[in-house]
Structures are given as C-alpha cells and as structure tokens.
Amino acid sequence: MFIVFEGIDGVGKSSHIRGVANFLLERGIQHICTSEFGNLPLGKSVRNLMMNYDMTGEEEILLINLIRSYHIRNVLIPSIQANHWILMDRFIESTWAYQHGGKQVPYNIVKKLTDSIKIPKPDLTILLDGDNHRSVAKDKFDKESKDFFNRVKAVYKDRFDQENWITYNTNIGYKAVQSMIREYLAENILCC
Numbered sequence: 001m002f003i004v005f006e007g008i009d010g011v012g013k014s015s016h017i018r019g020v021a022n023f024l025l026e027r028g029i030q031h032i033c034t035s036e037f038g039n040l041p042l043g044k045s046v047r048n049l050m051m052n053y054d055m056t057g058e059e060e061i062l063l064i065n066l067i068r069s070y071h072i073r074n075v076l077i078p079s080i081q082a083n084h085w086i087l088m089d090r091f092i093e094s095t096w097a098y099q100h101g102g103k104q105v106p107y108n109i110v111k112k113l114t115d116s117i118k119i120p121k122p123d124l125t126i127l128l129d130g131d132n133h134r135s136v137a138k139d140k141f142d143k144e145s146k147d148f149f150n151r152v153k154a155v156y157k158d159r160f161d162q163e164n165w166i167t168y169n170t171n172i173g174y175k176a177v178q179s180m181i182r183e184y185l186a187e188n189i190l191c192c
C-alpha cells in the first residue's frame with residue numbers, strides 16, 4: 001500500500017504520517033515513512049539547494065527530478081517489491097501544486113519535465129486542506145504570499161481524483177482528522 005500525503009506547508013502532513021505509522025505499528029504492519037527531501041542524504045542536499053538559491057520554477061523541477069528518480073530507484077521500488085506500506089510526505093502532486101500553481105510554470109512545460117521520469121502510482125493520496133499551522137517560517141515557501149498558496153491549493157483541488165484521493169480539512173484539529181484517517185484505513189484497506 002503506497003500512500004502519499006499532500007498539502008501546503010505546515011498543514012500537518014508529517015504529524016499525520018507519524019500518527020498513521022503508530023497505528024500500523026500497533027497492528028504489526030511493516031511500513032516505511034519517507035520523503036524525497038527528508039530521507040536520503042542526497043534529498044537533504046537537494047532541499048538545501050532548492051531553499052537557498054533563487055530559482056525559476058523550471059530549474060526547481062529539474063532539481064527535484066534528480067532526487068525523485070534517485071528516491072524511486074533506492075526507496076520506493078525496493079519497498080513496493082518487499083510489500084511494505086509506504087507513507088510518503090509529498091510526491092509528484094507537490095510539483096504540480098507548487099511549480100505549476102505557485103510558480104506558474106506553464107502546464108505543457110511541467111508535463112514535459114515531469115514525464116521524463118516513470119512514477120509509481122500511489123494507491124491513495126491524502127490531501128490535507130487547511131491553514132499553515134506552523135508559527136515560524138521554516139523555508140522560502142513558508143514566506144510566500146497568500147496568493148501563492150491560493151494558487152497551490154487551487155491546483156491541488158483541480159487535480160483531485162475521486163478514484164484514489166481523499167481529503168480532510170485540518171482546521172477542525174489534529175485529533176479529529178487523525179481519527180478519520182485511521183477509520184478510513186481500517187474500513188477500506190485493512191478490512192480487505
């Protein structure tokens with residue numbers, strides 16, 4: 001089971017991934033928590049470059065492609081082959097939301113650049129919708145304007161796929177949302 005958590009900065013993705021990981025642990029289900037920027041030393045270097053250089057959206061996609069391909073080969077494919085659950089913080093939809101929505105790279109260019117990598121399709125995407133709950137800015141995107149995040153949110157909304165996405169409004173509080181995610185997994189995935 002390959003689950004991706006998406007949403008704007010500070011909406012609660014890492015907190016909910018930790019919650020779901022504990023839920024799986026209690027049930028003895030083998031899983032990994034991962035992200036392109038957080039898991040491997042190369043990802044941390046890429047994140048550093050992206051956050052500390054003023055880049056165009058196109059340049060950001062080229063940089064993200066490097067770690068995306070490397071992370072697929074070294075983390076995602078081996079975990080999928082081992083039949084482990086994968087809880088991933090952001091994936092390709094972040095590129096659509098931030099580089100196409102936020103930074104306004106035209107659709108055809110995003111498509112061309114992102115199509116250069118073969119992407120494993122997530123079984124489920126959990127889109128967290130709500131405010132940035134972080135009080136202090138963590139990176140360059142945290143400091144972007146309200147308009148920027150409205151465009152990011154609009155692209156997430158446009159790309160919402162009824163087939164295998166679910167969404168929750170995080171403004172109702174962490175506990176309520178975490179219970180709904182657990183309930184969804186218990187009823188729709190663990191039961192089968």
Ligand SMILES: Nc1ncnc2c1ncn2[C@@H]1O[C@H](COP(=O)(O)OP(=O)(O)O)[C@@H](O)[C@H]1O
Nearest residue numbers: 009010011012013014015016133134170173174
């Ligand atoms: N629903 C919520 N309401 C208020 N604060 C929250 C909520 N979910 C998470 N938080 C807090 O918001 C901050 C950012 O959460 P985090 O999980 O790091 O977000 P992300 O991974 O999306 O950037 C953390 O301090 C977390 O404890």
Ligand SMILES: Cc1cn([C@H]2C[C@H](O)[C@@H](COP(=O)(O)OP(=O)(O)O)O2)c(=O)[nH]c1=O
Nearest residue numbers: 008009010037064090091094095098099141
């Ligand atoms: C994966 C990805 C992330 N990003 C941005 C979103 C975040 O602002 C930033 C860092 O990602 P991340 O470390 O996941 O930040 P956060 O915990 O705040 O959600 O990188 C893109 O712009 N495009 C992408 O494809």
